[in-house]
Amino acid sequence: MGQTKIEAYEDPAGGWGSAKSLVEILTREEIPVSGAALLMKQNKPAGFMCVSCAWAKPEEPSTFEYCENGAKATAWEQTRKRIGPDFFARHTVTELLGWSDYDLEEKGRLTHPLRFDPVSDRYLSVSWQEAFAEIGRELRALQPKSVVFYASGRASLETSYMYGLLARMYGNNNLPDSSNMCHEPTSVGLKQSIGVPVGTTVLKDFESTDCILFFGQNVGSNAPRMLHPLQDARRRGVPIITFNPLRERGLERFTNPQSPLEMVTKSSTRISTQYHQLKAGGDIAAITGICKALIATDREAEAVGQPLILDHAFITEHTHGFDEFVRYCDDQEWPVLERRSGLKRVDLEAAASAYGYAERVIGIYGMGLTQHRKGTETVQMLVNLMLLRGNIGKPGAGICPVRGHSNVQGQRTVGISEKPELVPLDRLKEQYGFEPPREKGLNTVEACEGILSGEVRGFVALGGNFVRAIPDTERMEAVWRRQRLTVQISTKLNRSHLVHGEVSYILPCLGRIEIDEQASGRQAVSMEDSTSCFHGSVGVASPVSDQARSEPWIVAGLAKATLAPNPNVDWDAWVGDYAKVRDAIEATYPAVFKDFNARLFQPGGNHKPLAARERRWETETGKANFKVPAGLDEDPDLPARSAEVLDLITLRSNDQFNTTVYGYHDRFRGVKGTRQIVFMNEADIARFDLSDGASVDIVTESADDRVRAVKNFRVVKYDIPEGNCAGYYPELNVLIPLWHHDEQAKTPAAKAIPVRIMKAAASPPEK
Numbered sequence: 001m002g003q004t005k006i007e008a009y010e011d012p013a014g015g016w017g018s019a020k021s022l023v024e025i026l027t028r029e030e031i032p033v034s035g036a037a038l039l040m041k042q043n044k045p046a047g048f049m050c051v052s053c054a055w056a057k058p059e060e061p062s063t064f065e066y067c068e069n070g071a072k073a074t075a076w077e078q079t080r081k082r083i084g085p086d087f088f089a090r091h092t093v094t095e096l097l098g099w100s101d102y103d104l105e106e107k108g109r110l111t112h113p114l115r116f117d118p119v120s121d122r123y124l125s126v127s128w129q130e131a132f133a134e135i136g137r138e139l140r141a142l143q144p145k146s147v148v149f150y151a152s153g154r155a156s157l158e159t160s161y162m163y164g165l166l167a168r169m170y171g172n173n174n175l176p177d178s179s180n181m182c183h184e185p186t187s188v189g190l191k192q193s194i195g196v197p198v199g200t201t202v203l204k205d206f207e208s209t210d211c212i213l214f215f216g217q218n219v220g221s222n223a224p225r226m227l228h229p230l231q232d233a234r235r236r237g238v239p240i241i242t243f244n245p246l247r248e249r250g251l252e253r254f255t256n257p258q259s260p261l262e263m264v265t266k267s268s269t270r271i272s273t274q275y276h277q278l279k280a281g282g283d284i285a286a287i288t289g290i291c292k293a294l295i296a297t298d299r300e301a302e303a304v305g306q307p308l309i310l311d312h313a314f315i316t317e318h319t320h321g322f323d324e325f326v327r328y329c330d331d332q333e334w335p336v337l338e339r340r341s342g343l344k345r346v347d348l349e350a351a352a353s354a355y356g357y358a359e360r361v362i363g364i365y366g367m368g369l370t371q372h373r374k375g376t377e378t379v380q381m382l383v384n385l386m387l388l389r390g391n392i393g394k395p396g397a398g399i400c401p402v403r404g405h406s407n408v409q410g411q412r413t414v415g416i417s418e419k420p421e422l423v424p425l426d427r428l429k430e431q432y433g434f435e436p437p438r439e440k441g442l443n444t445v446e447a448c449e450g451i452l453s454g455e456v457r458g459f460v461a462l463g464g465n466f467v468r469a470i471p472d473t474e475r476m477e478a479v480w481r482r483q484r485l486t487v488q489i490s491t492k493l494n495r496s497h498l499v500h501g502e503v504s505y506i507l508p509c510l511g512r513i514e515i516d517e518q519a520s521g522r523q524a525v526s527m528e529d530s531t532s533c534f535h536g537s538v539g540v541a542s543p544v545s546d547q548a549r550s551e552p553w554i555v556a557g558l559a560k561a562t563l564a565p566n567p568n569v570d571w572d573a574w575v576g577d578y579a580k581v582r583d584a585i586e587a588t589y590p591a592v593f594k595d596f597n598a599r600l601f602q603p604g605g606n607h608k609p610l611a612a613r614e615r616r617w618e619t620e621t622g623k624a625n626f627k628v629p630a631g632l633d634e635d636p637d638l639p640a641r642s643a644e645v646l647d648l649i650t651l652r653s654n655d656q657f658n659t660t661v662y663g664y665h666d667r668f669r670g671v672k673g674t675r676q677i678v679f680m681n682e683a684d685i686a687r688f689d690l691s692d693g694a695s696v697d698i699v700t701e702s703a704d705d706r707v708r709a710v711k712n713f714r715v716v717k718y719d720i721p722e723g724n725c726a727g728y729y730p731e732l733n734v735l736i737p738l739w740h741h742d743e744q745a746k747t748p749a750a751k752a753i754p755v756r757i758m759k760a761a762a763s764p765p766e767k
């Protein structure tokens, strides 16, 4: 972990800091710098698609089409380190439960299938044949409704399609994926508002946009390649208006680490032209203020015969609910909007002015909007703003949710969904001659509730670290072990393997970067990025071990061991040649995957047709809908926070991928050597009689009488609004009550968790 050091970071995002951090991780994972040639194949037509974020891949990639964090993800996966049966012989599960997330994954790649042995409290090596046979037996003995098939968002379209089919042929729609914890408010909210569950912006729109709104996404750490189009836009003089409680470095300044000139001259581009540090959960109020200002200016313009501000032609032809929306905005009082958003009226008017002058606006957002009790309404509020000036369905404009995992959007596209109405069940029935279950399946929160109630008895995970990523981790871990069966298909060891069911298996898989040889030769796979664009991907590195298997092979193995044979599904033929899975995908989704195999490696990828981009609105009204929020309160449970209660934001450092902790250096925020910190405003620190560096306990304010607390966290004085505080996920997940989720999409509200901060009961031991 190294020494703890907290020190403001002065450099831009990217730049020399990024180059240095990259060399550090390649060295630590024992990858020779010549092995960095691997990185040259990242995000290239003939190479592999990055396993980190889902940001779009350009048609003409630069030689270095990767970023610091994408390279870290590659190094972390392609580490030379291995953990085989000898490792598990040395460590009991009870011992490993005491290890940190970092230590568990850092030991290296999983090489052998493993079965938990309760007698020795260890995972023991097992053959694939035995593993499949027992899992198949167990699954057949369980009620189909009592088993969950989770997917984390990294597995390819081919694997995901097979996995969804496995769950349905087994007998349920219990197919939650990480999207449930992430952009579900996007899927639910955008569908109601504009008729598509995904963003409408493509990379090309960035070339002609003339204004960008940027809400709650930390681009410098979590989608760094997006800094390139943002930098280009800034060079054209495009304003970028940011709303974020924290001053994030990637949203302030950027030096392109792949530009020798910028590196030598240490020049950087200022990213945000306006930076509004609103309060966590204050976005509905802030956007309402902007809309109110626009509506007022429009009326003034009309009164004096000036050109109007709102796009009335678009509103009349294409939208529904405008009058009601205007009434809602008129009804809101400025002092209330100011108090709820934490922003001044003049600042919101400045944002409205920049937005109102621009012809083509892109609205970008991330977890800062979705992970709230009102996540769906917040996303819809941003759409309302876009609709006022017709900023959906024209070049250079659109809504742009920045998706998380590299194929999380694609998994939804090919049927990983607990919502049966989103899946062409009739077509599956026809194609495979079975009766697909029609009943709604469990999403992430419902799966947790099912485990609490005992209704869920089996959990199969295609990647991820579910037990660590969900809310209420302490409470959930305690009941997790009541399950009969847990199966994890994984690359690396994590806590979800250690908190296990009675019968438990770890099935080691190949990563996307590895060469995948099957009967017909070397296989390719595919994924969908944040802009609904499909790309092929071929592995280039040697497989991790001769006992690790590809994900399609493992899913087929599980299916064959569990399901009655079906002459219409030849799992072996699919595994032998993934092109046949793509044919099957095309047969199920002919419009979306037309000529899928032929176009797999088309430079720049293939865009999924999106009705909203053409201003066709596949909504209930047949129009784009203005959606009026129920109110301005971010939290229906605790509408009025006492002054003693702070809103806690849980977020990612620059040195992690979700629950994967690459290291202890959150460079841009100046935190090194620890993750046990809480960022606080100076005034709150004084008000609570604390000091910078003090040791504190954080306790959730909750209506139920359960105590949720973490102990001995270090206070870090930070530029964050009064009344807010922030710290790292997943360490703080114990503080999120399971019920603290978005009302509509059920996404856990990992931002704006009501907490109290108090002096630590006992001082921590000196480090």
Ligand SMILES: Nc1nc2c(c(=O)[nH]1)N[C@H]1C(S)=C(S)[C@@H](COP(=O)(O)OP(=O)(O)OC[C@H]3O[C@@H](n4cnc5c(=O)[nH]c(N)nc54)[C@H](O)[C@@H]3O)O[C@H]1N2
Pocket (backbone or CB within 6 Å): 052, 053, 054, 069, 070, 182, 215, 216, 217, 218, 219, 221, 222, 223, 243, 244, 245, 246, 248, 278, 279, 280, 281, 282, 283, 365, 366, 367, 368, 369, 402, 403, 404, 405, 649, 650, 651, 652, 653, 654, 656, 657, 658, 751, 752
């Ligand atoms: N390197 C790296 N890349 C990643 C990931 C990773 O962990 N590491 N994770 C991937 C995944 S799965 C996802 S979903 C994405 C996540 O990427 P982000 O969406 O950037 O996720 P967070 O780190 O949670 O950061 C949320 C941002 O929102 C701000 N914020 C918090 N609350 C509010 C609010 O109420 N309003 C507004 N306007 N802003 C707020 C925070 O200050 C922070 O800047 O990144 C993906 N890419």
Ligand SMILES: Nc1nc2c(c(=O)[nH]1)N[C@H]1C(S)=C(S)[C@@H](COP(=O)(O)OP(=O)(O)OC[C@H]3O[C@@H](n4cnc5c(=O)[nH]c(N)nc54)[C@H](O)[C@@H]3O)O[C@H]1N2
Pocket (backbone or CB within 6 Å): 105, 152, 153, 154, 155, 178, 179, 181, 182, 183, 367, 371, 404, 405, 462, 463, 464, 465, 466, 469, 470, 489, 490, 491, 492, 493, 494, 509, 510, 511, 512, 551, 650, 651, 652, 657, 658, 659, 660, 729, 730, 732, 733, 736, 750
């Ligand atoms: N408090 C709080 N909680 C959050 C969030 C937050 O912002 N705050 N964010 C939420 C979000 S946005 C998300 S997406 C979830 C993430 O939740 P998950 O997707 O479940 O978690 P990850 O940490 O991405 O999973 C990491 C594990 O995936 C496995 N893995 C890696 N690569 C592969 C592969 O190629 N194949 C397979 N089969 N396995 C692989 C490795 O074993 C690794 O340990 O967490 C959510 N939880």
Ligand SMILES: [Mo]
Pocket (backbone or CB within 6 Å): 178, 181, 182, 183, 403, 404, 405
């Ligand atoms: Mo995510």
